[in-house]
Amino acid sequence: MILLSEKDIRQVVTMKEIIEAVKTSFVMMAKGECEVPLRTVIEHADGESAFLFMPAYAQEMDAASLKVVNIFPRNIDRGLSSAPGQILLIDGETGYISALIDGACVTRLRTGASTGAAFDALAREDCRKGALIGTGGQAAAQLEAMLAVRDLEEVSVYDINGERCRQFAEAFQNDPRFEGIVFKAAADPDECIADADLIATATVSARPVFDGTKVKNGATISAVGTYEPHKHELDPAVLPRASKIICDWRDAVLSESGDLLIPLSQGIIRESDIQGSLGDILCGRLPGRESDDEIIVYETVGVAMQDLAAAKLICEKARAAGIGTFWE
Numbered sequence: 001m002i003l004l005s006e007k008d009i010r011q012v013v014t015m016k017e018i019i020e021a022v023k024t025s026f027v028m029m030a031k032g033e034c035e036v037p038l039r040t041v042i043e044h045a046d047g048e049s050a051f052l053f054m055p056a057y058a059q060e061m062d063a064a065s066l067k068v069v070n071i072f073p074r075n076i077d078r079g080l081s082s083a084p085g086q087i088l089l090i091d092g093e094t095g096y097i098s099a100l101i102d103g104a105c106v107t108r109l110r111t112g113a114s115t116g117a118a119f120d121a122l123a124r125e126d127c128r129k130g131a132l133i134g135t136g137g138q139a140a141a142q143l144e145a146m147l148a149v150r151d152l153e154e155v156s157v158y159d160i161n162g163e164r165c166r167q168f169a170e171a172f173q174n175d176p177r178f179e180g181i182v183f184k185a186a187a188d189p190d191e192c193i194a195d196a197d198l199i200a201t202a203t204v205s206a207r208p209v210f211d212g213t214k215v216k217n218g219a220t221i222s223a224v225g226t227y228e229p230h231k232h233e234l235d236p237a238v239l240p241r242a243s244k245i246i247c248d249w250r251d252a253v254l255s256e257s258g259d260l261l262i263p264l265s266q267g268i269i270r271e272s273d274i275q276g277s278l279g280d281i282l283c284g285r286l287p288g289r290e291s292d293d294e295i296i297v298y299e300t301v302g303v304a305m306q307d308l309a310a311a312k313l314i315c316e317k318a319r320a321a322g323i324g325t326f327w328e
């Protein structure tokens, strides 16, 4: 078995590679080429934390995986990840566990890659401004993915914690990989999304985090944060304005995400307004963007196939490079 830490992972893969792996996993899901049961969620006694168990198997990859990822929203105040976890990668031939991989790191990368895959497939080519709401644990990978698929000139970020937001914008501004792009900490969500072509939300908010009437025509939105039926960070007002609502996995979103379940229960949208899964677009079964003016909403709750695809790629590249700790 090989043990792979965050440092190991970062040495062997790029965001662009993870985006391609995640796209492949979505296509496999759309074609029914893998087994992905809905995740098991056990609520913590504190009423806000949860233990999540996410299995997947793909014959074509000759591998299965199980991610244990635990949502502890208060961890951010202790300087810890709000989603600590590990991934077990399992060999399809022998059933042996072939790798134990830092699950918090893979979660960030594959969740960023989900947004990256959606923006790549659905956004206008000429996007100029990006907006990111929520500058916590998932945020850096969200922004890296956004910047990996479109040549942006400007990115505006907003968080209710102003100091965290300012430091986040400053860190990206000082990163030599992103030279030439202007990163700004916005004073409020309106300023953040004003004129934005790409909007990503990755917050733990139970209420909408921006005004859906202020989204500009032609924008593409990726809503990442909500995974519970009674919470929503996406303003329902944007949904009737959207020409397409696409999910990472329709069944999972319709079982978990208040971003769509709440507007459905209020009659703001109907189930038939939710066109399908991103994999349907990636394999050509559904059309992607059809005009420069349409607003497209992408809703993601995260699926275990993303973890399997990312874990398999990382493990193969680490073995090839001789990176990681071997445990006999």
Ligand SMILES: NC(=O)c1ccc[n+]([C@@H]2O[C@H](COP(=O)([O-])OP(=O)(O)OC[C@H]3O[C@@H](n4cnc5c(N)ncnc54)[C@H](O)[C@@H]3O)[C@@H](O)[C@H]2O)c1
Pocket: 071, 073, 076, 081, 082, 083, 107, 111, 114, 133, 134, 135, 136, 137, 138, 139, 158, 159, 160, 161, 164, 202, 203, 204, 205, 208, 209, 223, 224, 225, 226, 227, 300, 301, 302, 303
């Ligand atoms: N879709 C997926 O695949 C996926 C994967 C991992 C995590 N998540 C979810 O993404 C969310 C964010 O995860 P994280 O690890 O970054 O959490 P985190 O706790 O590290 O950060 C959350 C951030 O949201 C900010 N925030 C809260 N309310 C806000 C508001 N109204 N406006 C602006 N900012 C606000 C907080 O100040 C904090 O900085 C969580 O709900 C998590 O469950 C989704």
